[in-house]
Amino acid sequence: MRNSFFLPIFIIIVTSCTVLPKEELANETLFTIDGEPTSADAFLYVYEKNNLNNDSIYTKEDIDKYFELFKNFKLKVKEAEDEGVDTTEAFLSEFNTYKDQLIKPYLAETQAQESLVRETYDRMKYEIDASHILVTVPQDALPEDTVSAYQKILEIHEKAASGQDFGELAAKFSQDPSARTNHGRLGYFSAFQMVFPFENAAYNTPVNSVSGIFRTKFGYHILYVHDKRQSRGKVRVSHIMLQLNANMPDSISAKNKVFEIHDQLMGGADWNELCQRYSNDTRTKDNGGTLPFIGIGQINDKAFEDAAFNLQNPGDISDPVRSRFGWHIIKLEEKKGLDSFEQMKDDLEERVSQDDRSKLSKRATIEKLKAQNNFRLDSTTYNQLTQMADSTLLHGKWDVSAAESIASATLFTLSTQSYNVSQALKYIETHEKNRSGLEPKQYMEELLEGNIEQCLLEYEEAQLVAHNRDFRMLLNEYYEGIMLFDIMNRKVWDKAVSDQAGLQKYFESVNEKYQWGKRVDASILTTSDPAAFKKLKKSMNSDSIALFAIEYHPSEQQEVLTDANLDTLANLYKTYGKASVSILSDKESMESPLYADIIQFFDVLGIPLTHALVSHPNKIRLELNSKSKKSLEFLYNKESALTLQVAEGLFEKGDNALIDSISWKKGAFEIVGEGNYNLIVIQDVLEPQPKLLEETKGSVISDYQNYLEKEWIKELNQKHKVNINTRTLDKIKKSYRKKLNSPA
Numbered sequence: 221m222r223n224s225f226f227l228p229i230f231i232i233i234v235t236s237c238t239v240l241p242k243e244e245l246a247n248e249t250l251f252t253i254d255g256e257p258t259s260a261d262a263f264l265y266v267y268e269k270n271n272l273n274n275d276s277i278y279t280k281e282d283i284d285k286y287f288e289l290f291k292n293f294k295l296k297v298k299e300a301e302d303e304g305v306d307t308t309e310a311f312l313s314e315f316n317t318y319k320d321q322l323i324k325p326y327l328a329e330t331q332a333q334e335s336l337v338r339e340t341y342d343r344m345k346y347e348i349d350a351s352h353i354l355v356t357v358p359q360d361a362l363p364e365d366t367v368s369a370y371q372k373i374l375e376i377h378e379k380a381a382s383g384q385d386f387g388e389l390a391a392k393f394s395q396d397p398s399a400r401t402n403h404g405r406l407g408y409f410s411a412f413q414m415v416f417p418f419e420n421a422a423y424n425t426p427v428n429s430v431s432g433i434f435r436t437k438f439g440y441h442i443l444y445v446h447d448k449r450q451s452r453g454k455v456r457v458s459h460i461m462l463q464l465n466a467n468m469p470d471s472i473s474a475k476n477k478v479f480e481i482h483d484q485l486m487g488g489a490d491w492n493e494l495c496q497r498y499s500n501d502t503r504t505k506d507n508g509g510t511l512p513f514i515g516i517g518q519i520n521d522k523a524f525e526d527a528a529f530n531l532q533n534p535g536d537i538s539d540p541v542r543s544r545f546g547w548h549i550i551k552l553e554e555k556k557g558l559d560s561f562e563q564m565k566d567d568l569e570e571r572v573s574q575d576d577r578s579k580l581s582k583r584a585t586i587e588k589l590k591a592q593n594n595f596r597l598d599s600t601t602y603n604q605l606t607q608m609a610d611s612t613l614l615h616g617k618w619d620v621s622a623a624e625s626i627a628s629a630t631l632f633t634l635s636t637q638s639y640n641v642s643q644a645l646k647y648i649e650t651h652e653k654n655r656s657g658l659e660p661k662q663y664m665e666e667l668l669e670g671n672i673e674q675c676l677l678e679y680e681e682a683q684l685v686a687h688n689r690d691f692r693m694l695l696n697e698y699y700e701g702i703m704l705f706d707i708m709n710r711k712v713w714d715k716a717v718s719d720q721a722g723l724q725k726y727f728e729s730v731n732e733k734y735q736w737g738k739r740v741d742a743s744i745l746t747t748s749d750p751a752a753f754k755k756l757k758k759s760m761n762s763d764s765i766a767l768f769a770i771e772y773h774p775s776e777q778q779e780v781l782t783d784a785n786l787d788t789l790a791n792l793y794k795t796y797g798k799a800s801v802s803i804l805s806d807k808e809s810m811e812s813p814l815y816a817d818i819i820q821f822f823d824v825l826g827i828p829l830t831h832a833l834v835s836h837p838n839k840i841r842l843e844l845n846s847k848s849k850k851s852l853e854f855l856y857n858k859e860s861a862l863t864l865q866v867a868e869g870l871f872e873k874g875d876n877a878l879i880d881s882i883s884w885k886k887g888a889f890e891i892v893g894e895g896n897y898n899l900i901v902i903q904d905v906l907e908p909q910p911k912l913l914e915e916t917k918g919s920v921i922s923d924y925q926n927y928l929e930k931e932w933i934k935e936l937n938q939k940h941k942v943n944i945n946t947r948t949l950d951k952i953k954k955s956y957r958k959k960l961n962s963p964a
Contacts, residue, residue: 245951251291251944253298260948263290265693278956287949293704295936300703311702318698322691323681336577337568341561343411347516348422349447351386351404353394356439360657373433373440380430386444395439404444410451413517416576418443452516453557457528458491458509463500463546478540478547485537491551500546510553524548531555589676593634601629602668605641609664616653620645632672634679647671711932716925726924727913734911734920736872740884741904743849743868744876746896752856752863753897760888760901765851767799768792768844774805774812775838780821789844790825792854798847802830805840815840849901870906 246261267286271278305311353376357369376393380386390396390404411419417436421443425431431443460481462474481494492508499505519525524543531538531552538550558564572578589595604626612618627642648667655663685692716723727734747753759765770785780786793799801822809815810833818840822829834841849868856864871879878898882889884905891898913920 245948245955248948248951249945250948250952251294251942253294253940253942255941256298258294260952261689262693262696263287264952265689266290266697280953280957283949283953283956291942291944292933292936293700295933295940295942296707297700297703298940299936300707303707305703305706306699311706314702315699318702319695322695322698323684333569333572333578337565337572338561340411340568340572340577341564343419343423344558344564345451346423347408347410347449347451348445349408349449350406350422350425350443350445351390352396352406352418352441352443353380353386353390353399353404354396354439354441355393356395358439359437369440370433373442377430377433377442380442380444386430405446407517407522408447408449409517410515412571412575416580420577451558452529453555454513454515455528455531455552455556456513456554457511457531458495458551458553459501459504459511460491460495460499460509460549461501461546462498462548474547475540478549482537482540482549485549491537509551513554513556521545524550528552586673586676589680593676593679595632595634595672595676597632598630601626601631601641604629605631605644605668606661606664609660611660613652613660613663614655614658616655618648618652620649631668632675634675637679639675643675644668644671647674708929712925712928716921716928723920723924724913726927727920730923731910733923734916736906736909736911736915738884738908739870739872739906740879740902741870741906742879743866743901743903744878745849745852745899745901746865747856747863748895748897749863750897753899756852756856756864756899757888757890759852760899764845764847765849765855766843766845767796767851767854770842772814772818772840772842773838774809774814774840780814780817786818786821786842789842790822790827792844792846792851793827796846796848796851796854799851800830800845801827802832802843802845803840804832804834804836804843806834806837809838809840812840818842 246259246264248260249257250260250263251258267283267290270286300306306315353373355369355373355376357366361369372393376389380389387403387405390399394404396404409422413419414422415436415438417434418441421431421434421441422445425443425445427445427448429445431441431445434441460478462478464474477498481498484494485491495509496505499509501509504510514525514528516525516529519528521543523541524545527538527541527548527550531550532555534552534554536552538548541548541550605623608622609618623641623645627640627645629641630638631641631644632639647670648664651667651670658666685695745756747756768789770789789801793801803815803818805815810831819829850866853864853866867876873880878891878900881891882900882902884902886902886905889900889902891900
């Protein structure tokens with residue numbers, strides 16, 4: 221899918237407009253293309269969006285200009301429709317993706333989800349300290365077992381509500397195994413740390429109060445809220461840990477050792493050194509014992525957690541702490557509060573979507589949509605269909621033709637719209653799969669509920685398109701915009717790039733537009749080092765710059781292909797323009813295998829060599845020279861990349877302030893100021909001349925695209941019959957004149 225694309229200036233996404241047309245004007249036809257009407261509302265919508273908070277341009281002239289753009293846009297879209305752009309798989313995939321993104325914020329389900337995310341964040345600002353009592357009962361328990369369990373929790377709740385000690389009741393009656401030792405006390409927790417129904421009850425029960433009876437997947441609960449405090453945020457700590465001997469949980473030696481380590485730390489000993497030497501936490505001992513950020517309930521040990529959160533300032537060290545893991549000394553590294561909602565939003569949305577709260581929210585949304593849309597289930601048809609389910613359904617192989625006799629019967633209605641069994645059968649056929657742990661009738665009911673949910677959401681979407689002007693217009697803009705992109709690509713943008721013959725012909729017809737002004741071929745050398753500047757001025761006397769040289773002795777064995785010096789020379793040749801490589805040797809050396817290897821090396825790279833015969837015996841010398849002043853950077857910047865900066869090329873007036881400040885004639889010019897030494901060398905002065913196509917191809921392609929588009933629009937206006945309702949257009953102009961003249 222495209223991330224972004226060019227659209228005409230009126231395809232701009234906003235969510236509302238400042239001026240809403242009168243209903244009678246909006247519904248009038250503004251123009252037709254081959255008999256297909258375009259409403260005044262469509263024009264008004266995009267015109268007002270693009271002139272949002274800019275009332276001064278609502279003039280007759282501006283409206284006429286914009287109307288022409290809008291009409292031409294609709295002609296392009298009509299051409300795209302005629303060519304079937306909107307029927308292709310690529311178009312439908314892209315449009316549906318955009319539609320799903322656009323519709324999300326409008327849907328009741330999304331709004332409920334956003335509310336859940338915000339509620340969850342607000343809960344994370346606080347931590348609840350609670351105790352609970354559990355009476356277990358499986359989710360799929362028989363009715364009599366469920367009633368029995370409920371009766372037990374009801375009796376316990378009456379005792380707790382009458383004032384009996386909650387902890388004693390938990391120790392006596394709770395079926396949570398830990399209740400015998402902790403009297404049901406869970407300690408502090410926050411959002412996401414308990415199953416959602418439990419969390420819900422905890423946050424909705426006042427402090428020092430008993431909750432109502434609620435059910436989770438574990439059974440029936442009641443809870444007592446002891447305290448509600450602001451979130452302590454997160455801490456990042458380091459620790460030195462000594463594990464206890466498995467056979468001696470209260471080992472005196474471990475306790476003595478940890479207190480000795482603590483004494484050394486208090487005396488100024490190095491934390492990292494002691495941690496590396498003594499800590500038994502092999503995962504952290506080599507990095508100072510540092511743990512990731514932890515929040516409430518993440519360590520699963522109250523003693524460790526309390527000690528970590530009670531440290532106040534980075535660097536503070538706790539007294540030795542006994543946890544279920546062993547003995548610890550804890551050092552605070554960093555403390556931070558709850559991140560902002562914006563920082564946590566993406567993560568919260570992901571976690572909420574996978575949490576039970578999301579399922580409960582969706583269920584509530586579906587019930588709300590049923591009520592809003594007057595959902596009515598035909599129980600007779602529904603019962604007939606569910607009774608037809610057999611064991612094949614549990615294997616995803618139920619034959620939907622078994623329900624053919626009632627296929628035309630109405631299953632349910634939404635408002636005035638009926639949905640029959642055949643539509644539900646299509647859903648079942650595409651969604652049935654292997655399913656265990658259910659009776660066939662139960663699975664059929666689950667599938668039918670899924671079908672109802674899908675129909676409700678589709679109905680909600682259809683109502684949104686029908687009744688929400690902003691959304692309807694926005695969706696249409698995407699629909700037409702994607703078509704426009706496709707047709708413009710083929711007719712204008714890609715054509716201008718690929719049609720080389722057409723581009724050349726167009727360039728030749730208008731080449732007087734593309735002219736160079738007076739230019740100079742110049743180099744600008746800049747340094748802040750006066751000594752380097754002095755050297756530079758001397759080097760200007762040489763037409764060629766000696767960059768690099770290598771010497772070989774043919775009598776010595778050399779592996780040319782792995783010689784780093786040769787690679788350096790070749791890379792320098794490619795880096796700097798106007799370069800040349802010379803190979804100098806005596807006649808005898810030219811006949812050596814080494815000489816042949818060097819020639820082959822440069823042949824492979826496509827670098828030409830200039831051969832020179834010299835009288836030096838038993839020597840092969842390679843020299844790289846360049847006429848480019850830019851190559852001086854290589855010589856001057858070996859110790860610091862900032863010693864010399866060189867810019868060279870052809871400059872017109874306005875391209876460079878230093879070039880503009882000197883006389884345009886051949887020679888070298890010095891400009892010193894603001895800590896910089898500048899040497900400007902003008903090699904040549906060029907008079908105005910036409911540009912070659914390659915020198916201005918980008919501008920020519922852009923102009924050629926505009927030309928192609930204008931010619932195409934002429935063709936479209938001749939090809940299609942356009943009828944303009946001038947009476948409606950005049951009404952629009954009058955309505956805006958009133959707006960401009962209004963005191964408001």
